[in-house]
Amino acid sequence: MTGARDGFPARWRVGIAALLLAAALAAPFLFYPVFLMQALCFALFACAFNLLIGYVGLLSFGHAAFMGSAAYITAYTVKAWGFEPLTGILAGTAVAALLGAVFGWLAIRRQGIYFAMVTLALAQMIYFIAVEAKFTGGEDGIQAVPRGHLLGVVDLNHSLPMYYFVLAVFLGGYALVYRTIHSPFGQVLKAIRENEPRAISLGYRTERYKLLAFTLSATLAGLAGATKALVFQLASLTDVTWQMSGEVVLMTLLGGLGTEFGPVVGAFIDVTMENYLASWGSWVTVIQGVIFVFCVLLFRRGVVGEIVDLARRFAPGRTEAPPPATVAQTAPGE
Amino acid sequence: MHRPPAEGCALDDVILETQGLTKEFAGFTAVSGVDLKVRRGTIHALIGPNGAGKTTVFNLLTKFLEPTAGKIVYGGRDITALRAPEVARLGMVRSFQISAVFPHLSVRENVRIALQRPLGTSFQFWRSERCLDALNPRADALIAAVGLADDRQSTAAELPYGRKRALEIATTLALEPELLLLDEPMAGLGHEDIGRIAGLIREIARSRTVLMVEHNLSVVADLSDIITVLTRGRVLAEGSYAQVSGNAEVREAYMGTGAVAGHA
Numbered sequence: 001m002t003g004a005r006d007g008f009p010a011r012w013r014v015g016i017a018a019l020l021l022a023a024a025l026a027a028p029f030l031f032y033p034v035f036l037m038q039a040l041c042f043a044l045f046a047c048a049f050n051l052l053i054g055y056v057g058l059l060s061f062g063h064a065a066f067m068g069s070a071a072y073i074t075a076y077t078v079k080a081w082g083f084e085p086l087t088g089i090l091a092g093t094a095v096a097a098l099l100g101a102v103f104g105w106l107a108i109r110r111q112g113i114y115f116a117m118v119t120l121a122l123a124q125m126i127y128f129i130a131v132e133a134k135f136t137g138g139e140d141g142i143q144a145v146p147r148g149h150l151l152g153v154v155d156l157n158h159s160l161p162m163y164y165f166v167l168a169v170f171l172g173g174y175a176l177v178y179r180t181i182h183s184p185f186g187q188v189l190k191a192i193r194e195n196e197p198r199a200i201s202l203g204y205r206t207e208r209y210k211l212l213a214f215t216l217s218a219t220l221a222g223l224a225g226a227t228k229a230l231v232f233q234l235a236s237l238t239d240v241t242w243q244m245s246g247e248v249v250l251m252t253l254l255g256g257l258g259t260e261f262g263p264v265v266g267a268f269i270d271v272t273m274e275n276y277l278a279s280w281g282s283w284v285t286v287i288q289g290v291i292f293v294f295c296v297l298l299f300r301r302g303v304v305g306e307i308v309d310l311a312r313r314f315a316p317g318r319t320e321a322p323p324p325a326t327v328a329q330t331a332p333g334e
Numbered sequence: 335m336h337r338p339p340a341e342g343c344a345l346d347d348v349i350l351e352t353q354g355l356t357k358e359f360a361g362f363t364a365v366s367g368v369d370l371k372v373r374r375g376t377i378h379a380l381i382g383p384n385g386a387g388k389t390t391v392f393n394l395l396t397k398f399l400e401p402t403a404g405k406i407v408y409g410g411r412d413i414t415a416l417r418a419p420e421v422a423r424l425g426m427v428r429s430f431q432i433s434a435v436f437p438h439l440s441v442r443e444n445v446r447i448a449l450q451r452p453l454g455t456s457f458q459f460w461r462s463e464r465c466l467d468a469l470n471p472r473a474d475a476l477i478a479a480v481g482l483a484d485d486r487q488s489t490a491a492e493l494p495y496g497r498k499r500a501l502e503i504a505t506t507l508a509l510e511p512e513l514l515l516l517d518e519p520m521a522g523l524g525h526e527d528i529g530r531i532a533g534l535i536r537e538i539a540r541s542r543t544v545l546m547v548e549h550n551l552s553v554v555a556d557l558s559d560i561i562t563v564l565t566r567g568r569v570l571a572e573g574s575y576a577q578v579s580g581n582a583e584v585r586e587a588y589m590g591t592g593a594v595a596g597h598a
């Protein structure tokens with residue numbers, strides 16, 4: 001019941017999921033693995049972000065802080081302390097979770113644009129620390145991070161094992177997001193998104209739910225950043241800039257805000273553009289901007305949002321689709 | 335009036351009491367020294383012209399706003415310092431002037447949101463929402479009780495306005511509140527819906543207390559045991575419909591619309 005309203009009819013979903021999984025398993029034989037891994041990391045990042053904007057209605061403009069700090073911690077612990085890769089990733093993710101709990105606690109009492117501003121300000125503090133602190137390596141970042149052997153066994157320096165490892169991390173993260181959305185907790189989140197005063201009047205202490213959602217989102221953003229640090233063997237300032245926080249907003253909008261799979265599609269489109277347009281130099285940003293504006297005007301619900309809408313219209317026995325989730329919906333009531 | 339007003343009742347019959355309840359907004363006093371006593375088991379109406387401060391009183395009682403001064407006692411307990419969710423947990427649950435459903439959830443899911451909180455599973459993000467299916471029989475019973483049995487799979491946003499209000503009441507009732515605060519339950523409803531909701535409120539009041547803001551005076555006359563008239567944030571009069579509608583000041587406050595007297 002809920003699943004169908006949120007996406008495709010159930011039997012389509014299973015088929016599509018199976019196809020996508022097969023494609024993901026075969027992909028490294030057809031495409032450049034580093035490109036795929038980069039896209040998977042960003043996809044996870046965007047899913048984490050979407051959990052917050054799409055299902056709680058909170059626009060964070062500081063998610064790079066979680067991605068970036070996890071990347072730094074993982075890179076540092078693996079390189080300087082010789083952590084095993086999985087342990088390094090867990091260390092980075094744990095720090096992002098902690099940071100998420102603190103930032104969330106500071107930000108969730110604010111509404112709308114003020115929430116975005118507080119998250120941005122806090123994220124800028126992380127950027128400042130990344131520039132100034134010694135262990136982050138300043139402008140150079142932490143380079144030549146060894147990928148090492150997963151659990152001391154699997155050599156991640158080969159691109160195939162590394163790819164399947166990243167795919168597994170992504171699937172794990174995606175599964176957690178999916179489960180969260182379709183959990184008792186997820187139901188309360190949707191209620192808060194739809195009408196927070198009403199949720200309060202039913203006795204829900206909504207800040208606590210928002211804080212948990214924020215922390216989960218930060219944790220998964222951290223997982224994405226930590227994994228990315230191993231993929232590129234690098235943690236750098238790029239990962240903690242406000243531009244990175246903005247990029248994840250774009251990916252999510254592009255793919256479809258509040259759709260389960262939209263952020264993944266958005267991330268793949270974004271990473272593909274970046275890679276194929278790389279030869280255009282500084283024009284990349286301009287072209288990306290134009291494509292973005294074009295997409296948003298053409299697909300107002302995002303790519304996946306539009307497809308889901310079409311599928312719903314042609315699926316027999318479905319009634320009219322509810323309007324898509326939008327940023328404006330953070331306002332309570334109708 | 336349907337029941338004799340509780341006469342000579344002991345102090346513990348008062349479920350809700352305010353003393354000197356006051357709210358100032360940047361120098362403007364919206365609610366000023368309101369003393370209100372709501373007796374258990376009654377339908378108590380709060381009426382007054384637009385801007386009188388009725389919704390503000392509701393917001394203060396349910397702690398959606400902090401009182402500038404005054405005290406709120408609910409069920410013998412001072413709740414002035416509590417926060418909104420805590421007030422709801424004690425059994426005083428409000429509705430809103432504008433219908434407040436969760437528009438993209440189904441009718442059944444709307445009611446389940448209220449039912450699920452006492453389960454204590456609401457933070458469990460690792461469990462499937464299927465564990466909430468155990469709530470369906472209770473949800474469906476509540477939905478049927480407000481006459482929405484045929485709509486339970488519909489998305490709340492698709493319901494006509496009158497049915498949204500009924501859904502709202504079902505959701506509120508799911509919490510088993512002792513005291514319901516209804517802010518203009520009839521606003522925007524057609525004749526038929528008004529009859530339905532009025533019947534529902536009467537039904538509810540058999541086992542619960544209702545404090546209701548309402549502009550529709552025939553509904554007020556029909557349903558309420560006692561009426562408090564508010565103007566400019568102050569209590570102007572209180573009593574039965576006959577007493578209140580006979581009050582010259584009340585007629586004055588309603589600017590000679592004649593509406594008050596019309597139903598006496």
Ligand SMILES: Nc1ncnc2c1ncn2[C@@H]1O[C@H](COP(=O)(O)OP(=O)(O)OP(=O)(O)O)[C@@H](O)[C@H]1O
Nearest residue numbers: 359362364382383384385386387388389390391431
């Ligand atoms: N948050 C607020 N900030 C400033 N003024 C407010 C606020 N809320 C209400 N007011 C003012 O307080 C007064 C009382 O408003 P309130 O909404 O309580 O009236 P009401 O009796 O419910 O009216 P209506 O019948 O139109 O719903 C109004 O003048 C209103 O403008």
Ligand SMILES: [Mg+2]
Nearest residue numbers: 388389390431
């Ligand atoms: Mg009002």
